[in-house]
Amino acid sequence: MKMQINAISRATATMSKPTLPPFLIDPLDLDEPDDEVVVTTRRGLIRLALVAADTASRFEREAVGHDPVAWMIAPRALFDGRSAIDACLSREECLRAVLLHGLSIGLDADPMTLDALMADDDDADDPVPSGRSAAAYDGDGDDVDRRGRPQGERPRLWTSFLVDQRAGGMIQAFDAVVAADRAEAETRLRARHGSAIADAIEISEGFDPNTPMAEALVSPAVADMLAQVAADPGSPLAAGLSVYIEQRFAS
Known part of the structure; x- marks a missing residue:
């Protein structure tokens, strides 16, 4: 009986405590020998x-x-x-x-x-549509884009910056929308911000990550995504895209 008790005691001593869920772990506590080890790169x-x-x-x-x-x-x-x-x-x-x-x-x-x-819209892997030349599909034709759509119907990325002084202080905002033309983009942005400040919105086609406002408001990851959308605004990544980033400074 004594040997059995000792064996049980030894087995218990080598068991580690169950892994705690993250919300029960205090990051400011000292590390413990039985803390879970996570191997990563x-x-x-x-x-x-x-x-x-x-x-x-x-x-x-x-x-x-x-x-x-x-x-x-x-x-x-x-x-x-x-x-x-x-x-x-x-x-x-x-x-x-x-x-x-x-x-x-x-x-x-x-x-x-x-x-x-x-979803990665890899155009290099897209098959050439039946009845169209490879030149037209690659964008060398004048009448269609590389997906066989009339050029006039191809959506484009439109971005804008807004700096406005309001009752509560200053607001800086960045918008990005995919629209067929400038008129559609302006309509959507006016609906978002209100027609009263329409003249304060600077709208441009595409996206330039090097402008001071873009560097201040847009994270590198979102900037990379917008660059991809600007390069191919007809891709699945661009479908329904509408980005709004706002920064406020209290008066």
């Missing part, structure tokens, strides 16, 4: 830092009444029930999170919806 850590920074930046910018750290450690449908700190070490989930915050699509979303937005 430096690239994975940078992805996690990117998502954390984008989350905090968005919550501050939009005055979201939610703790960014709590968002990072809570399970999300966006990551198939995992938390951001576990999921966003990988590229696919990192891109989902960046897109979610960049487009301000709520605090959670159906992963299939975001995956559809991120």
